[in-house]
Amino acid sequence: MEQVLSALFEIASFGAIVVLVVLGLGIIASMMGIFNFAQGEFVLLGAYVTYVVHAAGLPVWLGMVAAPFAVGALGFVLERTVVRRFYAAPIVAMLGTYALGLIIREIVRGLIGGLYISVPEPIGGSINIGNMHFSTWRFMIIIITALVMVGSYLLLAKTRFGLKIRASLENPGLARASGISTPAIYGATFAFGAALAGLAGALVVPVFSLFADLGIRFLIQGFVAVMVGGVGSFAGPVAGAGLIGVLSAALPWVIAPVAADILVFVLAIVFVKFRPQGLIAGKGI
């Protein structure tokens, strides 16, 4: 019983981490039709901002608050200067954002000397119930992920801004004719997706430590999640991320970890073969 409970907790916490990381990627992919290969590096930047704030002697939570704003701002600038030129050519957009990611990653590698650096969690330790130990910070991540998910959903589904985003996605021409400035909406959406990645990086850096390849680690998983979940909606990538995260954390409990790693991808490919539209098909929320 105890073992089952701790297994469920660990699996849920890793699932939450993957959802958190994929959220921004999914929003940009679904709402803008751009596969942002620099998303992993936005996660890395969020982690880096948190580290810098901590290294300056300020509390870690302050860095976690600052990270989404800093990364969102950078996302906004990059959308204005670079990404915007690629909307007509999604393949070129992949290469372009990959290049951006590469530049960001190597700059951060230089800044941290290629080392692995630990960043403490704002609330450390573990919650002990009997013989079971639950990491406090992982518990916090589950809660924050749930809050961010609900918040993002409300933003997209219930606000005027969300309506404009969806309008620009479904019919850009009509949206423009109705007086919506689609370039401004795209800029804001990209910045929002980047900010979510920044937040994800800030929250997970105490768990994984800061290193230049932090983002890459999640990029492949993120794309598989979007593919499995289905592009076009908000719920699709989130559902896909939950599934991939839970699978990759749960399989090592039952089979050899090396086989589990491969099996996650095999299952994803088989799933997409039989349901190419993904878990949740269609556009919208």
Added chain:
Amino acid sequence: MTHHDHLMSRRRFLGNFAFTAGAIATGTGSWVINADWANAADGPIKVGIATDLTGPIAYSGNSDANVARMVVKQINDAGGILGRPLQLFIEDTASNESVAVGNVRKLIQRDKVDVVVGGITSSMRNAIKDVIVARGKTLYIYPQLYEGKECTANLFCTGPTPAQQCDELIPWLVKNGGKKFALPSANYVWPHVLNEYARKVIEANGGEVVFEEYYPLDQIDFSATVNRVISNKVDVVFNTIIPPGVGPFFKQLYEAGFLKNGGRLSCVYYDENALSINQANEIEGLASCLDYFKALDKSDPVSAKIQAEYDKMFPGTFQFTAGSAATGTYRALKLWEAAVKEAGKLDRVGVAAALDHAKIAEGPGGPAEMVPGKRHCKMNMYTAVAKGGAYEIVARSAGLVDPKEC
């Protein structure tokens, strides 16, 4: 802006971008460092360094290159070798075997170096050794701790082997940790071969291996493994998981109460660089066994002097540590210097014959000597334990430890 203009500007942008990327990719990565005096009749002796100056393990490669700069400068300041100055050629192996082969070929064919020191990972050594030793007909010295079994002629190893890292450490772990060992490992050659040897030593000392398990190199969630460690009441986690996985793994072990319940962590590549991966309390008591620790500067004046010289020449992020092959690079160059002096010439046969039994009286961690016929190096080994974010030496080998290779 017309559609046509738009296309043109994108093409131009991509063209410029490709040019810049190409310039960044090829423009850097080669250094030639001449001696202040280069007027000897025979010209300088050429030393080649091939190491990972860029890529994920660049922090190691840059330390190794720095050590080479330091040792070559010291030798030149002391009059060079055989009255000739040393000229240092440094090439980047870029943590990428195909790039490395090209760059090492430059050292051999263009620069015609007399010796190559370098390579950090075993896959890198395997990729470049043929270029150097077989086709290049040049001497090669590999400086990193590794899994052993490299017995190629004209290839000498100056880093610790599994025997050197396990023979002293594992009995200590059984005494100071317990008998039940877990061997969680990254899935590549070094952990597989090291574990094979470690298992023998564990069992010979009355311990048992509860589980030995391999993980993908980029796995970063170890909840299932941690659960196995806790539920099997493992005493010692003898870890060969590498970054990035090792940080989250140790953290999850700590959060699950492994250390609080008296568990002992051990990891034989852990040096001063690795201390920053986790917060100090998460790895309290971790035991490592290497040929050198910074903590030796309190008891060994020679090590303290080398460390101080390095820190003075290269203040900054790239530390002089054993795990990054910096101490192995130091030994490699000094042993080679001794061999060239004995041989009195630079031809490969003569130098290799002298290097086969070369000795140095002073080095980081103490003296070192090659085991004749084995092309591996005997050295002192130290067991150290992490306490509050630094190492404390808890045991020293009685003398030079045999590598037991070839």
